[in-house]
Amino acid sequence: xxxxETAVHKPFNRLRxxxxxxxxxxxxxxxxxxxxxxxxxxxxxxxxxIYDEVINHVFMGxxxxxxxxxxxxxxxxxxxADRHRDVVTRSLGFLEAALAGGDPDIETLISISxxxxxxxxxxxxxxxxLMGPRLRRELTAYEG
Numbered sequence: 250x251x252x253x254e255t256a257v258h259k260p261f262n263r264l265r266x267x268x269x270x271x272x273x274x275x276x277x278x279x280x281x282x283x284x285x286x287x288x289x290x291x292x293x294x295x296x297x298x299i300y301d302e303v304i305n306h307v308f309m310g311x312x313x314x315x316x317x318x319x320x321x322x323x324x325x326x327x328x329x330a331d332r333h334r335d336v337v338t339r340s341l342g343f344l345e346a347a348l349a350g351g352d353p354d355i356e357t358l359i360s361i362s363x364x365x366x367x368x369x370x371x372x373x374x375x376x377x378x379l380m381g382p383r384l385r386r387e388l389t390a391y392e393g
Contacts, residue, residue, distance in 0.1 A: 273347050275354040279308055285343040288336050289315055309362035316340050316363075320376055337379060345381035360387045367391070 273281055283290045292311050300307065316337060323333035344363065347355050364387050367373050377385055 273350050273352070273355065275305065275352060275358065278305060278347065278355060278358065279303055282312070282343055286336060286340050288319070289340075305358050306362045309358055310366075312340070313363050313366045320379075324375070337376075341379050341381070341384060345384050348381075348383035348387070356387070359384075360390070364388045365391050 279293060283293050289312060292315055293308060296308050296311060297303070319333045319336045319340070323330050323337055325333075344359050348359060364384065367376065367388060373388075377388065380388065
């Protein structure tokens with residue numbers, strides 16, 4: 250099954266990408282994530298050096314502050330703001346597409362190790378506008 254995800258978010262531009270959802274599995278989640286978001290690769294590589302293996306929930310715990318940092322840089326209006334917007338859009342778009350696959354392990358990974366941390370963040374309302382419907386639905390569980 251192939252899915253064409255189109256994310257249109259204000260103030261972010263349209264992003265089109267195609268992912269093979271059958272290829273996204275819990276065991277290769279981060280391999281595919283760093284392909285979609287290569288800017289995360291140095292952090293991923295550092296974790297591999299520390300842990301000597303892929304520990305999905307630990308790595309997702311590192312992805313969460315990475316996305317927040319990129320989002321802050323995108324909002325700053327600095328000279329690289331568009332590049333940071335693109336990183337955030339690709340990051341959230343990948344997570345949205347991964348949720349579309351329906352794998353309960355991936356759903357748990359994204360919900361517990363990524364979205365749970367957003368609940369107390371002041372930027373959640375602005376970031377929520379960049380999320381697709383699946384991510385927003387999962388985030389709502391932590392806001393109630």
